[in-house]
Amino acid sequence: MQAEIITIGDEILIGQIVDSNSAFIAKQLNKIGVSVYQITSVQDDRTHILKAFSEAEANADIIIMTGGLGPTKDDITKKTIADYFEDTLIEDVSVRKNIEHIWKVFVKRPVMQVNLDQAQVPSKAQVLMNKYGSAPGMWLEKNNTVFISLPGVPYEMKALIEDEVIPKLRGRFQFPYIQHKTFLTYGMGESTLAERIEDFENELPDFIKLAYLPSLGRVRLRLSAKGKDKNMIEAEMEKQIQKLLPQIDDIFAGFEEDLSIEAIIGKYLTESKLTVSTAESCTGGLIAERFTANEGASKYFKGSIVSYTKETKINVLNVSEVIINKHSVVSAQVAESMANNVRDMFNTDYAIATTGNAGPTKDDTAEDLGVVYIAIATKQNVYSGKFSFGNHRVKVINKTANKAFEMLQKEILKK
Numbered sequence: 422m423q424a425e426i427i428t429i430g431d432e433i434l435i436g437q438i439v440d441s442n443s444a445f446i447a448k449q450l451n452k453i454g455v456s457v458y459q460i461t462s463v464q465d466d467r468t469h470i471l472k473a474f475s476e477a478e479a480n481a482d483i484i485i486m487t488g489g490l491g492p493t494k495d496d497i498t499k500k501t502i503a504d505y506f507e508d509t510l511i512e513d514v515s516v517r518k519n520i521e522h523i524w525k526v527f528v529k530r531p532v533m534q535v536n537l538d539q540a541q542v543p544s545k546a547q548v549l550m551n552k553y554g555s556a557p558g559m560w561l562e563k564n565n566t567v568f569i570s571l572p573g574v575p576y577e578m579k580a581l582i583e584d585e586v587i588p589k590l591r592g593r594f595q596f597p598y599i600q601h602k603t604f605l606t607y608g609m610g611e612s613t614l615a616e617r618i619e620d621f622e623n624e625l626p627d628f629i630k631l632a633y634l635p636s637l638g639r640v641r642l643r644l645s646a647k648g649k650d651k652n653m654i655e656a657e658m659e660k661q662i663q664k665l666l667p668q669i670d671d672i673f674a675g676f677e678e679d680l681s682i683e684a685i686i687g688k689y690l691t692e693s694k695l696t697v698s699t700a701e702s703c704t705g706g707l708i709a710e711r712f713t714a715n716e717g718a719s720k721y722f723k724g725s726i727v728s729y730t731k732e733t734k735i736n737v738l739n740v741s742e743v744i745i746n747k748h749s750v751v752s753a754q755v756a757e758s759m760a761n762n763v764r765d766m767f768n769t770d771y772a773i774a775t776t777g778n779a780g781p782t783k784d785d786t787a788e789d790l791g792v793v794y795i796a797i798a799t800k801q802n803v804y805s806g807k808f809s810f811g812n813h814r815v816k817v818i819n820k821t822a823n824k825a826f827e828m829l830q831k832e833i834l835k836k
Contacts, residue, residue: 488573690721700763760798
């Protein structure tokens with residue numbers, strides 16, 4: 422079973438927005454055993470869209486398109502779909518009522534005709550009700566191929582995929598059973614890790630595949646199994662999981678399907694009634710952002726000081742000017758002072774501090790570009806590590822955040 426994803430909109434092709442919709446849709450399809458054959462982005466142009474539909478129909482069983490369903494004149498997807506299906510647009514009463522409800526309850530302004538016109542759908546379409554917006558999803562079939570049109574607004578699209586599209590696809594087709602398990606590892610490069618587990622990989626059954634997914638300072642290992650017998654798949658996957666874990670126990674941080682490393686840390690802190698704070702220089706608040714992206718973070722994350730300048734380190738974090746002048750702002754002594762002081766300020770059990778040269782200049786420090794110090798403070802002690810993360814600013818910042826979470830987790834697991 423194959424699918425094609427088509428994103429419609431000039432804003433993607435000119436780089437004005439990043440196409441995150443396709444990644445989400447592909448992931449959801451993969452979970453039910455549907456392979457994505459191709460992802461295509463097209464202009465808001467009738468001829469271009471019709472050509473994409475025709476080519477996709479020749480390649481795929483399921484075609485999911487996003488975008489081009491807005492109320493303005495440049496949004497032509499619905500009319501083009503009607504043309505492709507030799508159909509006409511009619512008003513769907515349930516969609517109109519939904520639009521009127523949204524305007525009355527949430528927009529609180531008189532609904533305009535241009536918005537009511539979004540209730541126009543191809544007569545052959547089954548409406549997928551959009552609870553969070555005025556543009557409905559649509560489901561059509563032609564020559565045993567399913568066409569699904571969804572709004573491009575990410576949160577609207579995601580709700581329709583989860584609540585409408587996936588259940589409907591499951592009812593329409595028979596899919597193989599597929600299971601993934603992704604291991605999060607930190608502190609070892611892809612090639613070294615591959616060498617370590619080479620025998621494990623070579624001995625995997627044919628229906629289980631291992632993929633390496635490297636990123637900054639970490640490697641995800643994904644086991645994927647696919648087949649008709651669910652019980653057999655699950656039993657063999659569990660066997661392989663237990664076989665792999667002892668080989669990576671020193672670098673294993675958790676399973677991605679469960680939680681990210683920051684969410685794993687947050688879960689442990691919440692259950693243990695412990696707290697954390699951060700003092701960030703070179704990471705500019707990224708660590709705090711990743712903590713607070715998780716629901717319930719206020720139970721364990723108490724706050725952060727982004728001390729991006731020397732003056733802020735001195736005046737807000739109370740780092741000694743003598744220490745800074747003696748060792749420079751990029752030093753173990755400053756990182757440890759930042760961690761201790763922010764922990765005291767917020768009265769937390771743990772604290773993370775970062776200071777380094779993310780680039781492109783070194784300012785007034787003696788350390789090379791890419792050199793970062795990360796400190797972890799507890800109620801009992803404080804320590805730091807020196808790292809060299811290269812000469813690309815974004816890479817340095819993200820590797821620093823990843824390493825900081827790794828260090829904090831290791832400290833927590835000492836308990």
